[in-house]
Amino acid sequence: MPELIRNGVAIDDTFAEAFGMRATGIVITADTPEWAHQAAVTMTGFATSVIASGCEAGIDSELAPSETPDARPGIRVLLFAVSTGALETQLQMRVGQCILTCPGTACYAGITGEEQIKLGAAIRFFGDGWQIAKRLGARRFWRIPVMDGEFVCEEKTGLTKAAVGGGNLLIMGRDRLSTLHAAEAAVAAIAAVPGVIMPFPGGIVRSGSKVGSKYKALPASTNHAYCPTLKGRVDSALTPDVGSVLEIVIDGLTDEAVRAGMQAGLAALCALGAESGLVRIGAGNYGGKLGKFQYHLAELAP
Amino acid sequence: MSALVFTLKEQPPQRCDLSPLTPDRLAATRDIARLEIQTTKRRLCAGDLFALSGDDASDVRFEGGSERFDGLGAGMSQGRIAVIGDIGQQLGRGMSGGMLLVNGSAGRLAGSGMSGGRIDVEGDVGDLAGAPLPGEPSGMRGGILRIKGRAGARAGDRMRRGLIVVEGAAGEAVASRMIGGTIVCFGPAGPRPGYLMQRGTIILGHGADGLTPTFVDSGVHELVAMRLIARWLIDEGIEGGSLLAHTMRRLVGDTAVLGKGEILVPPEPAGLAGPAA
Numbered sequence: 001m002p003e004l005i006r007n008g009v010a011i012d013d014t015f016a017e018a019f020g021m022r023a024t025g026i027v028i029t030a031d032t033p034e035w036a037h038q039a040a041v042t043m044t045g046f047a048t049s050v051i052a053s054g055c056e057a058g059i060d061s062e063l064a065p066s067e068t069p070d071a072r073p074g075i076r077v078l079l080f081a082v083s084t085g086a087l088e089t090q091l092q093m094r095v096g097q098c099i100l101t102c103p104g105t106a107c108y109a110g111i112t113g114e115e116q117i118k119l120g121a122a123i124r125f126f127g128d129g130w131q132i133a134k135r136l137g138a139r140r141f142w143r144i145p146v147m148d149g150e151f152v153c154e155e156k157t158g159l160t161k162a163a164v165g166g167g168n169l170l171i172m173g174r175d176r177l178s179t180l181h182a183a184e185a186a187v188a189a190i191a192a193v194p195g196v197i198m199p200f201p202g203g204i205v206r207s208g209s210k211v212g213s214k215y216k217a218l219p220a221s222t223n224h225a226y227c228p229t230l231k232g233r234v235d236s237a238l239t240p241d242v243g244s245v246l247e248i249v250i251d252g253l254t255d256e257a258v259r260a261g262m263q264a265g266l267a268a269l270c271a272l273g274a275e276s277g278l279v280r281i282g283a284g285n286y287g288g289k290l291g292k293f294q295y296h297l298a299e300l301a302p
Numbered sequence: 303m304s305a306l307v308f309t310l311k312e313q314p315p316q317r318c319d320l321s322p323l324t325p326d327r328l329a330a331t332r333d334i335a336r337l338e339i340q341t342t343k344r345r346l347c348a349g350d351l352f353a354l355s356g357d358d359a360s361d362v363r364f365e366g367g368s369e370r371f372d373g374l375g376a377g378m379s380q381g382r383i384a385v386i387g388d389i390g391q392q393l394g395r396g397m398s399g400g401m402l403l404v405n406g407s408a409g410r411l412a413g414s415g416m417s418g419g420r421i422d423v424e425g426d427v428g429d430l431a432g433a434p435l436p437g438e439p440s441g442m443r444g445g446i447l448r449i450k451g452r453a454g455a456r457a458g459d460r461m462r463r464g465l466i467v468v469e470g471a472a473g474e475a476v477a478s479r480m481i482g483g484t485i486v487c488f489g490p491a492g493p494r495p496g497y498l499m500q501r502g503t504i505i506l507g508h509g510a511d512g513l514t515p516t517f518v519d520s521g522v523h524e525l526v527a528m529r530l531i532a533r534w535l536i537d538e539g540i541e542g543g544s545l546l547a548h549t550m551r552r553l554v555g556d557t558a559v560l561g562k563g564e565i566l567v568p569p570e571p572a573g574l575a576g577p578a579a
Contacts, residue, residue, distance in 0.1 A: 070529040136534040152526045
C-alpha cells in the first residue's frame with residue numbers, strides 16, 4: 001500500500017471515529033471583548049471531556065457588536081454532551097456559576113435547533129422574586145437584578161441532535177516542542193472553522209486515552225501504543241523516529257463542520273512539512289465498531 | 303386577484319358593526335353586499351353603504367371611513383385591512399393576527415384585548431387603547447399597537463403582554479393597572495402614569511408628570527434591556543426606537559399594589575413634577 005506523503009509528512013491510511021452527540025450554544029456579550037472572553041473561558045475551562053467533566057465546551061467564534069442582540073462585543077460558546085438531560089444540566093450550571101457571576105455580561109440563545117432547552121428559564125430564580133420577564137416579539141428574556149445592575153438572559157436556546165463529537169487528529173513529531181508548535185498551528189486553522197470547538201486545553205490533549213484499564217475502576221487509560229517512552233516495550237504504533245504525539249479533538253454542530261475542521265487541521269500540518277519536525281499524522285478509532293461517523297484522512301488530506 | 307375594496311357611498315345613518323368584514327370571514331362569504339352591519343333594528347347591509355370591487359379577501363381596503371364604524375378587524379387572524387378615513391370604537395378588538403392600517407383616527411378601545419397581529423393608526427386614538435371591556439380580567443395579550451398621533455386616557459389599561467407605541471402625546475393614567483408588556487410613549491404623558499400597575503414596562507420619553515407618591519425612584523441605570531427594546535422597535539419598523547437611550551431613570555411601582563413594574567424616563571431632569579394634585 002503506497003504511503004500518502006505530503007511535504008515529507010506521512011499520512012496514515014486510517015480514519016477518525018466520531019459519535020453522535022447533543023449540542024447547544026449561547027452568545028455571551030459584555031462591555032468589552034476582554035470581559036466576554038473572560039466569561040467564556042471561565043465557563044468552558046473545566047469542560048474538556050464527557051468522561052469526567054460533564055460536557056465538552058469551547059469557544060466557537062468572536063462576534064462584533066453588529067452581530068449580537070444587544071450590539072455589544074460577544075462570543076459564541078458551544079456545549080456538547082451525550083444526552084439532552086446532561087446537556088441542559090451542564091448549560092444551566094455553567095451559566096449560573098460562570099456567566100451570571102461575571103461583570104457586565106448578558107446571555108442569549110446561540111443556536112436554533114429542532115428543540116429548545118431552558119436557559120434563563122432556569123437561572124431566573126436567582127432573582128428571588130424580583131426577576132422580570134420581557135417578551136419582545138417571538139423571543140423572551142429574563143432580567144435578573146444583580147449587584148452591578150441586571151443580568152439579561154434569554155429564556156431558551158436551541159438544541160441539536162445532529163452534533164458530532166470525537167473528530168480527531170494524532171500529530172506525531174520528532175520531539176515534544178516541535179510537535180507542540182505543529183499542533184498549535186493546526187488549532188489556529190481549526191478555530192477559524194465555524195460551528196466547531198476543540199474542548200481540550202488550548203485545543204490539544206497530550207494524554208490521549210484508550211478504552212479500558214487494568215484497574216477495574218478506570219473507564220479509560222493512557223493510549224500506550226502512542227506513548228513514546230514505551231516504544232519497544234509495548235506493541236507500539238510508533239516508528240522509532242517519533243518522539244512525541246499530541247492529539248486534537250474536534251466537536252462540531254454537524255458532520256460537515258467536523259469534516260471541515262479536520263480538513264483545515266490537516267492542511268495546516270501538511271503546509272508545515274517535515275522540516276518542522278513533523279513525522280506522521282494519524283487518527284484514533286475503535287475499528288469502526290462504536291461511532292457512526294468516520295473521517296478518512298486520505299479523503300481529507302490536501 | 304385584486305384587492306377587495308369597499309368604497310363609502312354615504313355617511314352611515316347609524317353606528318355600524320363592521321366585524322363581519324375581516325379577511326377570515328369575507329373569504330367564507332359568498333354575497334358580501336348582503337352582510338348585515340346594523341346595530342339598530344333598521345337593517346343595513348354592506349352593499350347599502352359601500353360600493354364593492356375586487357375579490358382578494360386577504361387584502362381588504364376601505365376608501366372612506368367614519369367614526370361610526372365600530373369593531374373593524376375584530377377577531378381577525380390573518381390578512382390585511384387598510385382604511386383611508388376615520389374609524390370608530392374597538393378597532394381590531396380581539397385580533398390575533400394580520401395587519402390593520404388606519405390612515406385616520408380611531409375611537410376608544412382601539413386594539414382592545416388583541417392577542418397578536420399589528421395595528422397602525424396614523425392619527426389619534428381615543429381612550430382605553432388596548433384595554434379590556436368591563437368584566438374582563440386583562441386587556442391586550444400580544445401583538446403590536448402603534449399610534450402615530452395621540453392617545454386618550456388610560457392607553458394600555460390592564461395590558462398583559464405585547465407592545466403599544468404612542469408617538470404623540472398620551473392622556474392621563476397611561477398603562478393603568480398594567481399586568482405586563484411594554485408601552486412606549488415618545489410624546490408627553492398625562493398625570494398618574496402606571497396607576498396601580500403590577501408589572502410591565504412603561505417608557506416615557508418626556509418624563510413622568512404627576513407621578514403618584516407610591517412610585518419610588520431607584521436611580522439612574524444603564525440597562526441592557528433598553529438596547530433590546532430599542533432594537534426590537536427598529537426591527538418592527540418603528541424608527542423611534544433609535545431615539546431610545548440605554549441609560550434611564552427607573553421609577554418602580556405601583557407599590558400600592560404588587561409594585562414590580564417600572565416607568566423608565568430620561569435621567570434628567572432629576573426633579574420630577576410632584577405627586578398628582
